[in-house]
Amino acid sequence: MANEHGESCETANVVRLSGRLAADPEERVLPSGDRLWTCRVVVPRAEVRTLASGRKGPSVDVIDLAGWSARVRRSMRTWHAGDVVGVEGALRRRFYRAGGNTSSRMEVEVTSGRLLRRAVNG
Numbered sequence: 258m259a260n261e262h263g264e265s266c267e268t269a270n271v272v273r274l275s276g277r278l279a280a281d282p283e284e285r286v287l288p289s290g291d292r293l294w295t296c297r298v299v300v301p302r303a304e305v306r307t308l309a310s311g312r313k314g315p316s317v318d319v320i321d322l323a324g325w326s327a328r329v330r331r332s333m334r335t336w337h338a339g340d341v342v343g344v345e346g347a348l349r350r351r352f353y354r355a356g357g358n359t360s361s362r363m364e365v366e367v368t369s370g371r372l373l374r375r376a377v378n379g
Contacts, residue, residue: 276300339376
């Protein structure tokens with residue numbers, strides 16, 4: 258694939274995040290019997306002012322993480338709320354049924370993750 262200047266540009270779905278866990282990760286067992294670990298990571302945002310109003314926007318993003326592989330699940334189950342973690346993966350849109358309706362959500366499917374800093378307990 259080439260851009261407007263004729264230069265080669267590749268596309269990729271690669272996500273790298275580091276942030277603080279909003280809560281302890283949880284194991285989920287799907288109706289299929291598949292197991293995964295899920296959690297949310299809070300990532301600080303650079304200060305941004307909206308063009309229309311001039312008001313400051315949100316200061317953080319809260320991003321859902323899902324760990325499917327055995328290696329990632331083993332790592333995620335040792336994390337706790339407030340820990341700072343680093344993850345790599347791919348952005349996925351997951352569809353599910355809730356209350357008779359089909360809904361979707363975006364999440365990062367974690368392919369590798371590690372603890373960067375334990376939470377300071379109070």
